[in-house]
Amino acid sequence: MVYxxxxxxxxxLAARRSAILAAAREAAAEGGMAAVQIAPVAVKANVAxxxxxxxxxxxxxxxxxxxxxxxxxxxxxxxxxxDAAPGPSSALAAAISTVAVHVxxxxxxxxxxxxxxxDVDVTASRIASRREIADEIASRIEAAVRAGHLPAQDTxxxxxxxxGALHEALVGPLAPDNLDDPVRLRDTVQAVTLLALRxxxxxDARARGLVVQAVLPVKTLVGA
Numbered sequence: 001m002v003y004x005x006x007x008x009x010x011x012x013l014a015a016r017r018s019a020i021l022a023a024a025r026e027a028a029a030e031g032g033m034a035a036v037q038i039a040p041v042a043v044k045a046n047v048a049x050x051x052x053x054x055x056x057x058x059x060x061x062x063x064x065x066x067x068x069x070x071x072x073x074x075x076x077x078x079x080x081x082x083d084a085a086p087g088p089s090s091a092l093a094a095a096i097s098t099v100a101v102h103v104x105x106x107x108x109x110x111x112x113x114x115x116x117x118x119d120v121d122v123t124a125s126r127i128a129s130r131r132e133i134a135d136e137i138a139s140r141i142e143a144a145v146r147a148g149h150l151p152a153q154d155t156x157x158x159x160x161x162x163x164g165a166l167h168e169a170l171v172g173p174l175a176p177d178n179l180d181d182p183v184r185l186r187d188t189v190q191a192v193t194l195l196a197l198r199x200x201x202x203x204d205a206r207a208r209g210l211v212v213q214a215v216l217p218v219k220t221l222v223g224a
Contacts, residue, residue, distance in 0.1 A: 016045075016047060016051065016055070017055050019045045019046070019047070020041060020042075020045045020047065020051075020052055020055055020056070020062070021062075021065060021066060021069055022045070023041045023042075023044035023045035024036050024041050024062055024063070024066045025066055025069070025070065025109070026044060027040060027041055027044060028066065028108070028109050028112045028113075029106055029108055029109040030108070031108075032108050032111065032112045032116050033063060033112035033113075033116045033118045034116070034118070036059070036062065036063055036066065036112075037059070038052050038053065038059060038062070041062070058120070059120050060120035060121060060122060063118060063120060063122050063125075064122045064124070064125035065125075066113075067113050067122060067125040067126060067129050068125055068128070068129065070109065070113055070129070071113075071128070071129030071132055071133065074098075074099070074102045074133060075132050075133060075136060077098050077102060078095045078098045078099060078133065078136055078137075079136065081094040081095060081097070081098040082094045082095040082098075082136075082140055087147070087149075088140065088143040088144040088146075088147045088149060089144050089147070089149040089150070089202065089210055090210050091140050091143065091144075092137070092140040092141060092143075092144050092197070092200075092210075093193055093197060093210040093211060095136065095137055095140045096137065096162065096166070096192075096193045096196045096197070097189050097190075097193045097211070099133060099137070099163070099166055100166055100170060100188070100189045100192050100193060101189055103166065103167065103170045103171055104170055104171075104179055104185055104188065104189065105185075107170070107171050107175075107179075110167075110170075110171045111171045113126065113129065114126070114130075114167055114171065115172075130163065133163060134156070134159045134160050134163050135156075135159070137159040137162060137163060138155045138156050138158070138159035138160075139155075141153070141155045141158055141159055141200055142155045144200075149202070150200055150201045150202065151201045153200065153201070158199070158200050161199070162196045162199060162200070165192075165195070165196065165199070166192055166196065169192055170188070170192065176188070190211050193211050194211050197210060197211070
């Protein structure tokens with residue numbers, strides 16, 4: 001007789017896997033990717049180290065899945081914000097500001113996912129996570145171009161450049177370190193969103209209006 005997992009068993013296994021990933025995410029948010037080690041993660045998840053290995057055969061597998069999960073969450077938030085916008089240009093502004101908020105609200109985790117040196121190879125997961133967000137931004141730029149709101153341009157290149165600028169400005173080595181104040185954080189989101197919109201060809205007068213629309217939901221995201 002072939003053994004088939006019951007619904008309750010499947011739920012229990014999924015919950016345990018989620019707990020392990022949540023523990024890894026908490027560790028990375030607190031101490032960067034260097035803090036994502038099997039034994040401490042197991043303690044945080046209240047499971048044995050061997051249990052972690054059953055779900056993630058290596059630390060590389062665990063960190064790679066952590067990167068993928070954070071990326072999925074960010075992508076979902078970007079799409080929700082953009083889809084709720086009234087038009088293609090405001091959707092682009094909402095997408096950009098949402099990326100900025102997610103990066104700024106968890107800077108240590110964002111840096112760990114983007115570029116922090118780790119002792120295992122997670123290159124493929126890092127590239128995939130960036131590509132998904134860049135593709136989403138590219139689709140929003142393309143929609144604004146089709147609507148006649150932006151000049152024709154190489155949308156994949158523009159999206160990649162915008163994403164790189166956001167990451168470098170907000171979590172790179174030269175990023176400001178005084179963003180604990182929610183008001184300062186919101187002003188920074190507004191500034192980088194305006195910069196990004198200017199870069200793809202939005203006129204200043206329109207850009208300022210779009211930024212106001214895009215940044216309003218940020219108050220909820222940052223608790224301001």
